[in-house]
Amino acid sequence: MTDERPRQRPELSARVVGEEVIILDRAVNQVHQLNASAGFIWQRCDGQHTPGGLADAVVAAFEIDAETARGAVLTALRRFRQLGLLSPDGH
Amino acid sequence: VRPLTLDALARGVGIACDDAATWSLLSAVYGAMRGERETLDLEYRILRDGRSAGLRIERCGQEPILARDDGALLTLFDAEVVVALQRLRPDLYFVHAAVLERDGAAVMLVARSGGGKSTLSWALLHHGFRYLSDELAPVDLSTLGVLPYPRALLVKRDPPTSHPISGGLRTSRGVHVPAEAMPGEIATSPASLAAVFFLEYRPEASGPSATRLSPAAAAVQLYANALNPLAHDGEGLDAAIAITAGRPCFDLVVTELTPTCELLATTLARSG
Numbered sequence: 001m002t003d004e005r006p007r008q009r010p011e012l013s014a015r016v017v018g019e020e021v022i023i024l025d026r027a028v029n030q031v032h033q034l035n036a037s038a039g040f041i042w043q044r045c046d047g048q049h050t051p052g053g054l055a056d057a058v059v060a061a062f063e064i065d066a067e068t069a070r071g072a073v074l075t076a077l078r079r080f081r082q083l084g085l086l087s088p089d090g091h
Numbered sequence: 092v093r094p095l096t097l098d099a100l101a102r103g104v105g106i107a108c109d110d111a112a113t114w115s116l117l118s119a120v121y122g123a124m125r126g127e128r129e130t131l132d133l134e135y136r137i138l139r140d141g142r143s144a145g146l147r148i149e150r151c152g153q154e155p156i157l158a159r160d161d162g163a164l165l166t167l168f169d170a171e172v173v174v175a176l177q178r179l180r181p182d183l184y185f186v187h188a189a190v191l192e193r194d195g196a197a198v199m200l201v202a203r204s205g206g207g208k209s210t211l212s213w214a215l216l217h218h219g220f221r222y223l224s225d226e227l228a229p230v231d232l233s234t235l236g237v238l239p240y241p242r243a244l245l246v247k248r249d250p251p252t253s254h255p256i257s258g259g260l261r262t263s264r265g266v267h268v269p270a271e272a273m274p275g276e277i278a279t280s281p282a283s284l285a286a287v288f289f290l291e292y293r294p295e296a297s298g299p300s301a302t303r304l305s306p307a308a309a310a311v312q313l314y315a316n317a318l319n320p321l322a323h324d325g326e327g328l329d330a331a332i333a334i335t336a337g338r339p340c341f342d343l344v345v346t347e348l349t350p351t352c353e354l355l356a357t358t359l360a361r362s363g
Contacts, residue, residue, distance in 0.1 A: 013325070013326050013328060015310075015325075015328050015329070015332060017305075017306050017307040017310055017332055017336075018305065018306050018307060020305060020306070020307035020308075021307070022307050022310055022311055022314075022328060022332070024314075024326055024328055026321075026326070031311050031314050031315060031328075032311070033307050033308055033311045034307075
């Protein structure tokens with residue numbers, strides 16, 4: 001786990017639908033659907049939380065063990081970067 | 092040749108032609124939308140070029156649109172009218188979809204172009220469904236009802252022998268089936284949206300299947316098939332969510348037409 005503090009790209013439009021999240025990225029004309037856990041993590045990518053902090057929040061919300069939560073956070077953050085959903089300067 | 096007047100989404104569309112063949116073509120394709128209105132909101136003139144055999148669509152203040160044959164004319168004219176109507180009816184959310192109705196409930200069929208919407212619509216008309224529209228689902232955002240837009244059904248490929256077409260008008264773009272050649276009735280008033288089916292044509296599958304979608308998954312798919320959604324508040328996202336929220340939405344794997352129609356009808360009945 002690093003001390004980076006991932007932050008959503010501010011120009012994205014997002015909506016919470018049920019437990020999931022929809023994100024519109026007009027820059028690339030794509031719309032994404034995040035499942036409940038990915039949406040939970042993405043909503044907390046506010047430049048305040050470290051990956052460790054995000055994992056702690058996932059443990060509390062989804063009642064899973066810490067190692068599983070860390071894996072989920074790292075996977076989600078990697079995918080968010082691949083999709084261009086995070087600011088490149090998110091520290 | 093007398094002008095053709097359409098009542099399209101409660102707006103007047105006038106079409107003047109200079110030859111009987113073009114008038115007959117347009118009259119067949121848009122015949123179910125004919126109607127008189129006090130004012131014409133859109134006026135077109137369509138001219139046939141005797142030398143090139145092509146056609147020209149003219150609208151006041153705009154560059155003419157050139158079409159090389161009847162099929163291209165209909166495609167270009169459809170697109171032109173839909174864009175113009177969207178400007179005139181910003182209260183409607185336009186989705187690239189076919190819509191059928193049964194017992195007052197509208198069913199929206201969404202697929203990419205060539206994804207089998209029209210062929211499945213044609214088949215469903217043999218199974219007790221009524222026709223609302225093909226290629227365009229105009230949704231009233233205040234009521235979430237779907238308005239009729241009964242342009243002729245355009246079937247791009249000949250359907251299987253289980254559901255043959257007779258009485259259609261063949262052009263370079265496919266067979267246009269006018270209202271009078273349809274086995275089912277035309278719905279003439281808005282219908283409440285009961286369900287949305289996102290089609291995936293997979294002839295190699297062992298049979299059709301319907302999988303219920305989460306509200307977010309349905310909204311994403313609907314948004315991807317909306318026409319100019321950014322014209323709406325919230326970049327069109329809220330409308331897509333409102334349309335899919337609270338009503339069943341499914342991924343529908345389409346195989347043979349008859350079992351697919353039966354599955355759709357059963358799924359609709361069970362979800363209602």
